Each structure stands twice: as structure tokens, then as C-alpha cells.
Amino acid sequence: xxxxxxxxxxxxxxxxxxxxxxxxxxxxxxxxxxxxxxxxxxxxxxxxxxxxxxxxxxxxxxxxxxxxxxxxxxxxxxxxxxxxxxxxxxxxxxxxxxxxxxxxxxxxxxxxxxxxxx
Numbered sequence: 001x002x003x004x005x006x007x008x009x010x011x012x013x014x015x016x017x018x019x020x021x022x023x024x025x026x027x028x029x030x031x032x033x034x035x036x037x038x039x040x041x042x043x044x045x046x047x048x049x050x051x052x053x054x055x056x057x058x059x060x061x062x063x064x065x066x067x068x069x070x071x072x073x074x075x076x077x078x079x080x081x082x083x084x085x086x087x088x089x090x091x092x093x094x095x096x097x098x099x100x101x102x103x104x105x106x107x108x109x110x111x112x113x114x115x116x117x118x
Contacts (some may be wrong), residue, residue, distance in 0.1 A: 001030060001055050002062060004074060008079040008088060009058035016044065025054070025061035028077070030068040038071060040090050070094075 004012070004026075016022050024044040031039050048063040050052050055062055064072065075092040 002057060002064065002074075004060060004062070005055040005076065005078040006058060008077045009060055011061060011079040011086075011088075019044070019047075027063050028068070028072060029065055030066070030071040031051075032118045035118075040072070040087065042077075093098040 012026055013022075016024060021044055024046055025040075025048060027040045027043045027045040030048075031041055033074060045063055047064065051066050052063040053066070053069050071094055072090070074094065075090050078089050079093065080086060080089055
């Protein structure tokens, strides 16, 4: 499935507490677009869809739709905080190319995106 680091889990749980949605799940998905062809997305879901894959990682309930699971299976979600700002980063073993900001990727199937604006 997907691995979530302790740092990312703590940050996500803090966000959920701030938004008063501690009963929600983390939805991780892939959509078309971005400079490398596919883009990562994360949001919070009140309930999984009937076709979602549901699992737990670092104390978080995680849901992934069936169209995204093959693209991100085995990925690790981490959170980095630095002087330049913080953010979530996804390390994906299925990606053969990523854009410089790490928000989009290409797989062996060769999805194509537009020029990078990051």
C-alpha cells in the first residue's frame, strides 16, 4: 500500500485536529496533469467510497481509489519543514520521472504532461 512517515502522520493529525475532522480519513489520489503527466493529490474524506482501498498507516485511516492504487502502491508520504517552507513529499517507486517540485510524475507507461511551471 502506502507508507506514511511519523513526521507526516503527526502533521496530518495536527491539521485534522485544527479542522475538527479527526474522524475523517486521508484520501490519496492521482490525477492527470502536471508537467510530468500525473499529479498527486491528498484531501480528507468523511467516508470511503464502496470501491476504495482502505487501510491504516501510522494511526491514520487512508483511502485510495482503484484508478490511483496502481500508480502509488509502495509510495512513501513524508513531511519536510525547512526555512524555505514545509510540505508533503511523496517518494514513489513507480515514477520514472518527476518534476523539480515533486508534485507530478511519469510512469513507465509514459503519460505526458505540459511544460513545468514549478
